[in-house]
Amino acid sequence: MSSxxxxxxxxxxxxxxxxxxxxxxxxxxxxxxxxxxEVLVRTVYLSVDPYMRGRMNDTKSYVPPFPLNEVIVGGVVGQVEDSKHPDFHPGDLVTGMMGWQDYSVVKGEELRRVDPSRVPPSTALGVLGMPGLTAYFGLLDIGTPKKGETVVVSGAAGAVGTVVGQIAKLKGCRVVGIAGSEEKVRFLKSELGFDAVINYKNQDVKQALKEACPDGVDIYFDNVGGEISDHVIARINDFARIVICGQIALYNLEKPDLAPRIEPLLLMKRVKMQGFIVSDYQNRYQEGLTHLSEWVAEGKIKYRENIVEGLENTPEAFLGLFRGENLGKQLVKVSEIQT
Structure with a gap:
């Protein structure tokens, strides 16, 4: 390796x-x-995710901020190059939290083996990784969907939103997505089976929600926050559930956002509103991965990946998240799998 x-x-x-x-x-x-x-891992795919923006602020949160002048850390799928751990061998495909770099040394207990025999290894960073688990636990554990209910998903064409909508359909719900391009609208409706999709960039969201949700909203899976969420929350039903997963519309604001005070509405309608972090469910990851893997293998859950080539393009891929450029999971391909 020295050369x-x-x-x-x-x-x-x-x-x-x-x-x-x-x-x-x-x-x-x-x-x-x-x-x-420890294990030496060569990066094959790395993940860029909206939550990373929060770690760039020097503020207290559920994870420490990124330290200055150090390698940024995120989800990686890689191939073992050298191993001093009995459970891993050169050539194995693994996933874990590693750096935005070509090679990382990781403790063996911090890695999970990736099986490429049924689905591409990249899915371990998307539908069969953190985004898929986020959708699974957020919707099923907090949203508790019931057949016939109306579920609204913002950021519906992202890595989490696409899975949320499809699980809701599997549970017999009417699913309304909110996305930001006609390509995304077509994908969500024609390929993923959403019942209605609103393009927030060229539609009046408030009016479109009235038409798409004539009986109100029972579950709102919120990935974006901001004005879009204000409009959705205004249409919630009695005993609705609001799942706070992400607030991407607010991450880059330099001043706090002013918004309606929704507490009276939540009280009057007896609404549950809960934020969560997927790591809250670490002890149940295998449950989620088992169900998600079955649904993907059976074709009940489809996925899309947006792959940018080259480690040097990682920052631009990350910034693309905030411009809405990705359809599905945003990944960077750093190297090829060696067979």
Whole structure:
């Protein structure tokens, strides 16, 4: 390994508003060497996710902020190059939290083996990874959908939203998605079977919701926050459930957003509104992965990936999330799987 270099993307400046080129810096370092109990992993795919924007702020949250001048960490699917752990061997495909870099050294207990025999390995970062589990537990555990109910999903064409909508359909619900392009509208309706989809960029969301949800909203799976959520919450039914998963519309604001005070509405309609983090369900991950894997294998859940090539393009792929460029899971392909 000594003849190779390890390209790395460092987090060097905390952004004000939307991150830009000054936020990141690409550098090179020696390829690390694993010690006892560790594994050297070559990055094949890495994940970029909206939650990473929150970690760029120096504020207290459910995870520590990214430290300055260090490699950014996120979900990775990679191939074992060298192992000092008995459970992993060169050539194995694995997934875990690793760096935006070519090579990472990880403790063996922090890795999960990826089986490429039934579905592509990249799905371990999407429909069969953190986004899929987020959809599964958020909808089923907090949303508790019942047959015949109306479910509205914002950010419906993203990695989480696409799975939420399809699980809701499997549970017999009427599903209304909110997305930001005609391509996404077509995909959600024709390929995923959503009952109605609203394009927030060229439709009056308030009026479109009246037409798409004539009987109100029983479950709102909120991935975006902001004005869109204000309109959906205004149409909630008695005993509705609001699942707060993400607030991507607010992540890059430099000043707090002013919004309607919804507490009287929640009280009057006896609504449950709950935020959650998927790591809350760590002890049930296998349950979620088992069901999701079955649904994917049976064709009951479909998925889409948007893959950007090249480690050097990772920051741009990340910023594309906030421009709504991705349809499905946003990934970066860093290298090829060696057979």
């Amino acid at each position: 190779k270099t390890n390209r790395q993307i460092l987090f060097v400046k905390r952004p004000e508003g939307l991150p830009d080129d000054r936020t990141f810096q690409m550098t090179e370092a020696p390829v690390p060497v694993p010690e006892q109990g």
